[in-house]
């Protein structure tokens with residue numbers, strides 16, 4: 220579903236190598252966790268996958284569609300939730316959701332049903348008539364999540380999705396991720412929260428200083444670490 224081949228990205232005229240020649244292949248129906256300490260290169264990688272940053276080298280494709288050669292086709296398969304939900308402050312919640320639904324050409328009945336479902340689930344249905352500028356950080360995050368989910372993406376990409384969500388919403392989001400994957404969709408998300416990765420991911424990649432240190436299921440990672448260790452220990456061991 221998602222294929223990343225030899226991608227690299229430097230900032231500051233090459234002085235900071237944020238992502239250093241990484242390869243990853245994520246299959247349909249997987250929940251894939253992208254784990255790494257601060258500054259490891261997670262956000263840079265995600266921004267390259269969604270077509271916001273151009274890699275210095277390498278290739279990224281979604282279902283065989285190259286993200287840079289065919290950006291619209293690739294983007295039509297993706298929904299992306301960034302770590303910082305900076306969205307149109309002057310729009311009302313419902314206007315923003317309808318704007319996204321228009322972009323993705325979602326039929327009226329389908330969008331009404333899905334907007335109602337997800338906004339109730341995240342407990343923001345009462346605020347849809349208010350402008351986004353008046354929302355709290357968590358509410359903004361929930362409106363972005365709703366807008367991403369109503370497009371029913373094949374590939375759902377989230378950067379640190381659990382940060383700032385209350386426990387019930389975080390639980391609901393995890394349930395949604397699992398359901399999407401059961402329906403054959405793919406979820407790729409970055410996190411610092413080891414427990415989340417450990418509990419819900421089918422496979423995990425650990426990135427440090429721009430390089431992938433290890434990729435595998437929890438069992439494979441534990442085997443790699445030679446003992447029945449927690450992900451926290453493996454993570455600390457691999458990224459020190």
Ligand SMILES: Nc1ncnc2c1ncn2[C@@H]1O[C@H](COP(=O)(O)OP(=O)(O)OP(=O)(O)O)[C@@H](O)[C@H]1O
Nearest residue numbers: 230231235237255256257258259260261262263264
């Ligand atoms: N616009 C930029 N200009 C210069 N350096 C940058 C820029 N964006 C990121 N970096 C650097 O690139 C490296 C990777 O950053 P990135 O944001 O991808 O890491 P991250 O794993 O997402 O970190 P965090 O968990 O802290 O969000 C870091 O050293 C960071 O300081």
